[in-house]
Amino acid sequence: MARKRTVSRKKQTAPGFTTTPFKTPDLPDYVVAELRYESPVAFTTSSFVAPAAAENEANSLNNVLARFDIATVRSQFGQRIADVRNRIELAEALPAEPSARVLKAKGADAAFRQSGFVQIVPKKGADAKKLADALNRAKPVWQAYVAPRPVPAGLTGSSVGTRLFEPGQGYLYSAPDGIGAADVWGLAGAKGRSVTICDIEGAWNTRHEDLPAGISLIGGTMISDLGWRNHGTAVLGEMVSTPNSKGCVGISHEAKAVVHSAVINGVFNLAQALTNAAAQLKAGDVILIELQATGPNGKYVAMQYWSDVFSAIVAATAKGITVVEAAGNGNENFDLPIFNNTGLQKDSGAIIVGAGIPPANFLDFDGSGGFGSAYQNIGVPRSRIWFSNYGKIVNVQGWGFHVTTLGYGDLQGDASENKWYSMRFSGTSSASPIVTGAVACIQGRAKAKNGAPLTPAKVRSILMSTGTAQVAGPGVPLAQRIGPQPNLPKAMLSV
Amino acid sequence: MIPAVLPPKDLTGRTIDLKLKPGWWYDEARGVFLNADGESFVPRSLRRNARIVYKVPDLARASPQALSDAEKDLRSYLQVILPTSHGTKALVKQVQSWPAIEEAHLAPQISLPTAAAAQRLPGRAGKKR
Known part of the structure; x- marks a missing residue:
């Protein structure tokens, strides 16, 4: 079995520009010798050959080989021995150190030039340097050198370790582009410390390399489905992925995360x-509803449309638990008469989240996997993304596209899904964890600063009054309300 | 294209959500709906292996005096869970006619509010599915 060579480069140079240890197979060192054009010398797998008139030249090379234990001699360009022999006739016709013009005139093509490159592999790698030096002293050799041992020229990638994707998490950045999470992390508690977030959906990969240990399933049954598992993993990644030199960094990465499946019986x-979930949490904690369902118009709507869910949200918020709820991706207007007297026109106490256009408001090279054509513009940043639901009860917005987080594997794939990352998490699904993370930061800060969390109503009020305003775009007027995008530095002034 | 990820089929289409009329409750052990006036109703039309369960059983068992209005409301919701989705829609009309029932409907068709998981690059994680 081939041994592996490990080369360590652990130094971090800048965010996203790190090199971690990599392994290359223990390939033997070898020598590349380039014969002079005019040397009528060819080679077999063990020695050099030449016509009688040039026998001395071949011998000089064979004498060098005889001083070393040689594994093989072959063409550096993979030419067959018979083809290499063809070089002799043309070489004999060339003057010493022929010019390019002469070479062209004599018909010395690329194949002829390549035929002079000989790969000589010594059995002992340590002999390579001495062999190259000796060959350089032989008359038929133009130059000889130990072949370079290539190393990966790019940054570290999935084959050698995960890169740091934080530079791609624009939602962490300062307003108006992001929510300014990184701007407030220096405040005591503002990374979500002593706050528990419970994500309610169906499946998660809690073994992902970038999630903290100990994320527990506190109820329900996990769905065995890759799509659902990727989704839950992506949601967690936005909020609590661990801060280190690889992967992503969660908005509220000091919060504790737990998960509850909506599948019961x-x-x-x-x-x-x-x-x-509410029974297992305490005031100041956060519940995230990452589900939608088909409403009376056949479009997806927020879950609080159903009266039992509405009552359950009311009960949870009454305990001081902030409930964050995805508005859903139905392009539905919650203010329509059909929703009169339903949960879509009443206040459950939840923070309902719409999806806005991110600052990078275009699709990527392949149309983002079916969203549209490559590099298609998708709208004005912070305007309503076309599929987001909207209405008076929609309180705030988050990025509805281009969210870099864990899972899926479109940003980094690997044999293990524990190393998958995405740059395309989308929908009110990607928007809601941004707001949930912001809530955890606010509540962590409130606990640290005031000794007690804020009420869910106060948290919602702060987010709405301090956020970066929604913007109108073509076909998506401000009347199609999704609310502002959280702006944590401003919000913290009200904590 | 409306972004959504649907659940596995075995999780959908075989549940009817229902809400009790005020004053009614369901005795899970006996499989009978009862009310304070002594009326009762046995849902005999249900197929074998169907179950009726409270949606929030802990609240259903709790003393209402200790509950908030929202929690009291939650006591009145039940699910009819069927072994398969076959015939569920037809059964909804039957359930709506039960004397103990204020409203009944097919359980919401739940999905995830994101694009379908088709965004992998060829040759990367997408090959593994």
């Missing part, structure tokens, strides 16, 4: 999941 029961 083999079917969905979100009301029970919410009630059970």
